[in-house]
Amino acid sequence: MPRLIAALGLLCLLASTALADQPLRVAVEDHYPPYSYADEAGRMAGFNVDIAHALARAMGRECVIVALPWNELLPGLAHGQHDAIVACMAVKPDRLEFADFTNYYLRSKTGFIGRAGMDHDTSPEALRGWTLVSQEDTAQLAYLRETYGAVAVVEGHPSMEEAFLAVARGRADLCLTPLLAGLEFLKGEAGKGCDIIGPALTNEQFAHAPAHIAVRKGDTGLRDQLNQGLRTIRANGDFAAISRRYFPFSVY
Known part of the structure; x- marks a missing residue:
């Protein structure tokens, strides 16, 4: 029995070493500034990209960024094209069929953007007949359909941009x-010519779901390693330094 336990321990060690030798393939949305975008040299940059690199460093692995349209992120994960998704993704029941999620790493309020100077009530009755948009397959679009679908035109777009x-x-x-x-x-x-319209939605109006990192369903090992990585980069100051590059306030 001691020999069996020792052998199993050696196998686990070898598996961990082999995994550490493999790059961590992290998918981000191809154009979602300031979270992910191609810089002037064509390299992917942004908050999510920097977080992915910091996590890989904390895990002792090389990071390979895979930039994809939003609607290809989860299918690519399910088919093994990448190992994780860092793309401001909220946990939703339909996503839990294909992915597991880390602890949250980002919070953001939700609100409306429209033409500047439009000081307007944003209640459903006030927006009757208006055209309201958001990105496809997001909590924001679901909220628009539920709250305004009976009185306004609600449209989804492939990206928030x-x-x-x-x-x-x-x-x-x-x-x-x-x-x-x-x-x-x-x-x-x-x-230019646009502005935030009205106050941010309250927690009673909209559940401001935090953003999590997605991994393949059942890959609890990588999920746990990423959670440890998140704890590490918050403790060593990397998370705060990355946040300051992009935002004037805390996003955690």
């Missing part, structure tokens, strides 16, 4: 978005 542009170009009236992403859009050239 495209939803922002629909408002900026006059094809939609308001976009419901995580405000951290909205602030980044407003700082850019495309966001």
Whole structure:
């Protein structure tokens, strides 16, 4: 029995060593500033990209970033194209069929963006007949459909950037978005002429679901390693330093 236990321990050690030798393949959304975007040199940058690299360092692994459209992130994970997703993803029942999730790493309030100077009531009755947009397969779009679907036109777009542009170009009236992403859009050239409309949704109106890292269903080993990595980068100051590069306030 002692020999069997020793052999099993050696196998676990060898497996851990082999895993550490493999790069950590992390998928991010291909264009979702300030979380993930291609910089002037064509390299992926942004808050989520930096968090992925910091986690890989904490785990002693190389990080390989895989940039994909939002609707390809979970299918790619299920088919083994990448190991984890760092893309501001909330935990939803349908996603739990395909993925397990770490502890949260990010929180953001949700609110509307529209044309500047539009000081407008955002209640359902006040927005009757308006066109409201958000990104497909998000909690924000689900909220729009549930709250405004009976009185307004609700449309989903492949990315939040495209939803922002629909408002900026006059094809939609308001976009419901995580405000951290909205602030980044407003700082850019495309966001000129737009602004935050009304107050952020309250917790009673909208459950501000925190963002988690997704791993393949059943991969509890990687999930636990990433949770330890999150604890490490919060303790050693890496998380705070990355946050300060992109946001003027705490996002945890």
